[in-house]
Amino acid sequence: MFNNITEAVAWLEVQVKFKPKTDLVRMREAYQDLGLDLSNIKKIHVAGTNGKGSVCSYLSHILIEAGYKVGTYTSPYLVRFNERIRIQMQEIEDEALLPLINQIYAFNEKFGVRYGEKLSFFELLTLMSMIHYQQENVDVMVMEVGLGGLLDATNILNYDLSIIASIGFDHMKQLGNTLESISFNKLGILKPGNHLITAVDPKLHGYFKGYCDAKGVDVTFLTPDLAHVIFDDPLAYTYKGETYHVSLKGSYQVLNSMLAIEGIHQLFPNISTSYIQKGLKKTLWSGRLEEIDYHIFIDGAHNTHAMDALKDVAKTTFKDHPIWVLFSALGDKDISGMLEIIKTFSEKIVITTFPDPRFQDLTTLAKDYLFIQNPMNAIEKLKKDMPENTILIITGSLHFIGFIKKQYKRTC
Numbered sequence: 117m118f119n120n121i122t123e124a125v126a127w128l129e130v131q132v133k134f135k136p137k138t139d140l141v142r143m144r145e146a147y148q149d150l151g152l153d154l155s156n157i158k159k160i161h162v163a164g165t166n167g168k169g170s171v172c173s174y175l176s177h178i179l180i181e182a183g184y185k186v187g188t189y190t191s192p193y194l195v196r197f198n199e200r201i202r203i204q205m206q207e208i209e210d211e212a213l214l215p216l217i218n219q220i221y222a223f224n225e226k227f228g229v230r231y232g233e234k235l236s237f238f239e240l241l242t243l244m245s246m247i248h249y250q251q252e253n254v255d256v257m258v259m260e261v262g263l264g265g266l267l268d269a270t271n272i273l274n275y276d277l278s279i280i281a282s283i284g285f286d287h288m289k290q291l292g293n294t295l296e297s298i299s300f301n302k303l304g305i306l307k308p309g310n311h312l313i314t315a316v317d318p319k320l321h322g323y324f325k326g327y328c329d330a331k332g333v334d335v336t337f338l339t340p341d342l343a344h345v346i347f348d349d350p351l352a353y354t355y356k357g358e359t360y361h362v363s364l365k366g367s368y369q370v371l372n373s374m375l376a377i378e379g380i381h382q383l384f385p386n387i388s389t390s391y392i393q394k395g396l397k398k399t400l401w402s403g404r405l406e407e408i409d410y411h412i413f414i415d416g417a418h419n420t421h422a423m424d425a426l427k428d429v430a431k432t433t434f435k436d437h438p439i440w441v442l443f444s445a446l447g448d449k450d451i452s453g454m455l456e457i458i459k460t461f462s463e464k465i466v467i468t469t470f471p472d473p474r475f476q477d478l479t480t481l482a483k484d485y486l487f488i489q490n491p492m493n494a495i496e497k498l499k500k501d502m503p504e505n506t507i508l509i510i511t512g513s514l515h516f517i518g519f520i521k522k523q524y525k526r527t528c
Contacts, residue, residue: 121210124217144272163302164263164281166422167372172258174376178395187249190260194518201245242269248509266304277383280314284421308332313378315371341462350430361397365405367432368425371458414510414517422455430461438509440464446474468494469518
């Protein structure tokens with residue numbers, strides 16, 4: 117057992133991240149052993165290659181506006197571990213987190229003796245969120261899938277609503293290297309009788325429809341042409357005769373926010389349009405084109421699908437600005453693929469490093485790009501050299517931008 121939050125979080129973070137598995141039997145047994153019962157709570161499940169966090173935030177802000185008590189579970193965190201488990205979009209306090217970790221630590225010890233193996237980091241964390249939301253008697257749980265869907269720890273529940281934001285290439289080692297195999301894994305969150313809302317590329321609509329028909333699931337497809345964009349920055353659009361203003365930047369936030377609108381209409385039809393409008397306008401989500409200084413943005417794009425979305429932003433939101441990029445990424449990502457896309461919209465690309473166990477040496481890129489070892493030195497140099505009106509985007513990894521967010525000190 118732990119006496120302080122630093123020791124407690126340190127223990128949790130060194131647990132095995134993900135264990136190979138072919139089913140969710142172990143996770144369901146743990147759920148039952150804990151005596152959890154979430155049947156009186158409305159539950160929304162959000163999956164997808166990109167956009168999950170933004171959709172969760174939109175949904176939560178709208179529901180809070182409408183007077184509901186909302187638990188929101190997301191990953192990873194950018195600055196503080198507590199970001200993963202929220203109520204009313206407020207991070208769990210250390211005073212609540214410490215006893216929660218102590219409870220799951222004691223449970224894991226007993227579980228290991230009984231079943232011959234202990235639970236993984238993400239399984240423990242997911243169970244902690246469920247314990248907390250039951251204890252706090254929330255009205256709604258908004259749960260983000262950690263990886264894939266089919267065998268994700270969050271998938272032990274039957275959700276009232278399922279959302280798949282997008283499908284793209286990421287985590288291919290675990291999910292497969294075709295969009296169909298990735299889709300199959302993410303569609304694994306569905307149970308018979310569910311309703312799915314999705315904004316996947318129309319090329320996948322046939323595959324999704326076939327899967328949903330076989331599973332007995334209703335599906336709603338959303339496409340960009342259903343909305344009419346009025347302004348790019350700040351973002352405003354009309355959809356089904358109503359006007360919505362969105363605080364988050366980027367053209368891709370139209371579809372993300374539409375997913376939330378349709379999700380609310382489906383599960384909470386009595387929530388008025390005014391609450392939806394207020395919720396969308398108030399929504400903030402760290403690391404999604406977040407301005408940390410004048411003309412300096414951090415963005416968590418960490419795969420080619422997200423980089424394509426960032427390219428669209430460059431052509432819309434930032435169309436009147438030259439763009440420079442500071443890039444770093446984890447070694448298991450498609451680094452060359454991301455950089456090829458960045459080259460299509462950025463006039464200058466600088467490669468840098470950051471401390472992370474999964475980071476791999478990028479100095480081999482020095483022959484093709486300017487390489488500056490220290491990321492904070494790189495930012496200072498770029499700020500000094502940037503012509504007026506230039507936008508600097510810091511991107512390539514959620515872990516990277518989280519490091520930058522912690523280290524950066526606003527100077528303007």
